[in-house]
Amino acid sequence: MLSSLARKISQSNFVITAEVAPPKGSGIDGLLKAAAFVAPHVDAVNVTDNQGATMRMSALAAAAVLVREGIEPVLQLTCRDRNRLALQSDLLGAAALGIRNVLALTGDAIGCGDHRQGKAVFDLDSVSLLRTIKAMNSGHDLNGTPLEAATAFYYGAAAAPEVEPFAVTLPKLAQKAEAGAGFFQTQAVFSPEKLAAFCEAVSPSGVTVIAGILVLRSAKMAEFINRNIPGLRVPETIVERLRSADDPAAEGISIAADMAARARSICGGIHIMSMGRDHVVPEIALAAS
Amino acid sequence: MIVSTQKPFEQILSALEGGERIFIIGCAKCASVCKAGGEEEVFRMQDALAAAGKEVTGTIVIDETCHMLRTARDLRSRKEQVDEADFLLVLSCGAGIQSVAEHSDKKVIAGTDSKFLGNIKRFGQFEQRCSLCGDCRLNDTAGICPVTVCAKGLVNGPCGGMEDGRCEVDAEQTCAWVAIYERLDRQGRLEALDKTTALRDFSHKRHPNNLRLDK
Numbered sequence: 001m002l003s004s005l006a007r008k009i010s011q012s013n014f015v016i017t018a019e020v021a022p023p024k025g026s027g028i029d030g031l032l033k034a035a036a037f038v039a040p041h042v043d044a045v046n047v048t049d050n051q052g053a054t055m056r057m058s059a060l061a062a063a064a065v066l067v068r069e070g071i072e073p074v075l076q077l078t079c080r081d082r083n084r085l086a087l088q089s090d091l092l093g094a095a096a097l098g099i100r101n102v103l104a105l106t107g108d109a110i111g112c113g114d115h116r117q118g119k120a121v122f123d124l125d126s127v128s129l130l131r132t133i134k135a136m137n138s139g140h141d142l143n144g145t146p147l148e149a150a151t152a153f154y155y156g157a158a159a160a161p162e163v164e165p166f167a168v169t170l171p172k173l174a175q176k177a178e179a180g181a182g183f184f185q186t187q188a189v190f191s192p193e194k195l196a197a198f199c200e201a202v203s204p205s206g207v208t209v210i211a212g213i214l215v216l217r218s219a220k221m222a223e224f225i226n227r228n229i230p231g232l233r234v235p236e237t238i239v240e241r242l243r244s245a246d247d248p249a250a251e252g253i254s255i256a257a258d259m260a261a262r263a264r265s266i267c268g269g270i271h272i273m274s275m276g277r278d279h280v281v282p283e284i285a286l287a288a289s
Numbered sequence: 290m291i292v293s294t295q296k297p298f299e300q301i302l303s304a305l306e307g308g309e310r311i312f313i314i315g316c317a318k319c320a321s322v323c324k325a326g327g328e329e330e331v332f333r334m335q336d337a338l339a340a341a342g343k344e345v346t347g348t349i350v351i352d353e354t355c356h357m358l359r360t361a362r363d364l365r366s367r368k369e370q371v372d373e374a375d376f377l378l379v380l381s382c383g384a385g386i387q388s389v390a391e392h393s394d395k396k397v398i399a400g401t402d403s404k405f406l407g408n409i410k411r412f413g414q415f416e417q418r419c420s421l422c423g424d425c426r427l428n429d430t431a432g433i434c435p436v437t438v439c440a441k442g443l444v445n446g447p448c449g450g451m452e453d454g455r456c457e458v459d460a461e462q463t464c465a466w467v468a469i470y471e472r473l474d475r476q477g478r479l480e481a482l483d484k485t486t487a488l489r490d491f492s493h494k495r496h497p498n499n500l501r502l503d504k
């Protein structure tokens with residue numbers, strides 16, 4: 001059965017996703033509260049996978065909890081913490097638990113997290129993980145051995161529309177498309193022009209672009225992100241807007257809402273990155289609808 | 290060459306606890322070049338140990354301590370000094386340390402940490418360019434090793450952390466995939482990046498590894 005995200009995208013509907021982080025602990029009350037709050041405003045909720053290489057509850061378990069609550073998750077799966085056996089086992093388990101969307105990621109470097117002495121696996125990378133999912137959807141494992149039952153994931157990959165030099169990322173994006181990625185959930189975009197150029201560059205692949213919308217609270221938060229979070233880059237013009245605003249939090253929401261509204265006419269959806277501040281999700285979602 | 294660094298002296302001293310008479314072994318090859326265990330370092334270690342109240346029964350700098358037969362032969366030539374010692378302190382790479390351990394039942398103390406297979410950039414500067422994956426891909430990657438030079442060992446292009454051509458892990462470093470792309474571009478063969486890349490094959494990396502050349 002198609003996930004509702006897949007169905008909407010296949011009908012060319014504009015989709016909205018948000019994300020929740022599994023808890024750093026065994027309790028799920030906070031997770032449930034956050035997911036239940038954002039779910040009515042979005043089509044699916046991404047569940048991050050030890051994001052920033054910081055150890056948390058398994059994304060698979062947290063995503064399964066969401067399924068149980070009737071919320072559709074996008075399971076983020078990184079190659080940093082598991083080898084090809086573990087990734088495939090988790091995918092089979094995810095399918096059995098009713099998880100239908102997967103976002104295949106490389107994963108942040110282990111040195112930026114809270115277990116720096118650990119071994120980073122990277123047995124597969126994002127492209128080979130996508131190929132693995134493709135293989136499993138067609139009924140066999142990575143080595144070609146038939147599965148008793150195939151998986152039916154709707155899966156996607158990450159992309160970085162504003163990264164420089166952009167051309168270097170294109171061959172990999174093509175390989176992701178080739179491996180069957182249905183959507184690109186992008187890193188934060190701040191420039192509608194760059195987003196449009198990105199969509200044009202990847203349009204031959206037919207992959208749906210879901211633009212990352214980062215909601216900032218203050219110039220300080222933007223600076224922290226620029227210093228500490230790989231792949232997220234807030235341009236100086238935006239930092240300056242926040243710095244000079246009377247109410248930076250409101251300004252941050254308005255920047256994100258503007259971008260979300262612009263994205264509607266450029267790409268296939270938005271992915272709201274609220275950085276744990278779920279209350280901003282409804283407003284951004286509204287701006288894009 | 291194998292790049293190694295000397296362990297901090299306090300660590301060496303604490304490993305030597307319980308032994309008063311020490312025989313020191315250095316290596317004239319790699320450990321010498323990276324100044325972990327050449328003539329000079331062995332000499333200095335001898336002084337430092339003496340100052341710390343140890344008796345140094347003798348020293349030797351072996352030409353390639355990793356060469357097991359040569360190490361055995363050289364140590365035999367200093368049998369008396371070796372026999373007199375409580376411990377053998379070795380300032381070579383981990384391979385050399387084990388050549389010594391294979392030869393003698395005495396307690397062998399590792400005085401170095403072996404780091405990587407290194408290129409010598411200039412005097413005193415070493416860089417890891419190959420991590421001995423056993424399955425060389427350089428023909429497909431413009432002679433730049435993604436397995437090693439990319440901090441994540443990615444073989445399919447840059448990760449999402451690349452920024453302004455720099456690596457997520459170390460902003461001082463050019464992203465390996467930017468370097469590969471630029472070099473392929475200069476060679477007019479960017480289409481090499483369209484090829485489906487083979488998965489990493491870690492079976493080549495199983496250890497302990499060995500090689501026997503047929504006669």
Ligand code: SF4
Pocket residue numbers: 418419420421422423424425426427434435436437
């Ligand atoms: S691919 Fe890299 S690590 Fe492997 S053998 Fe070649 S240079 Fe060494």
Ligand code: SF4
Pocket residue numbers: 438439440441442443446447448449450451452455456457458463464465466467
């Ligand atoms: S930025 Fe480039 S070199 Fe660094 S980990 Fe990512 S792909 Fe590898």
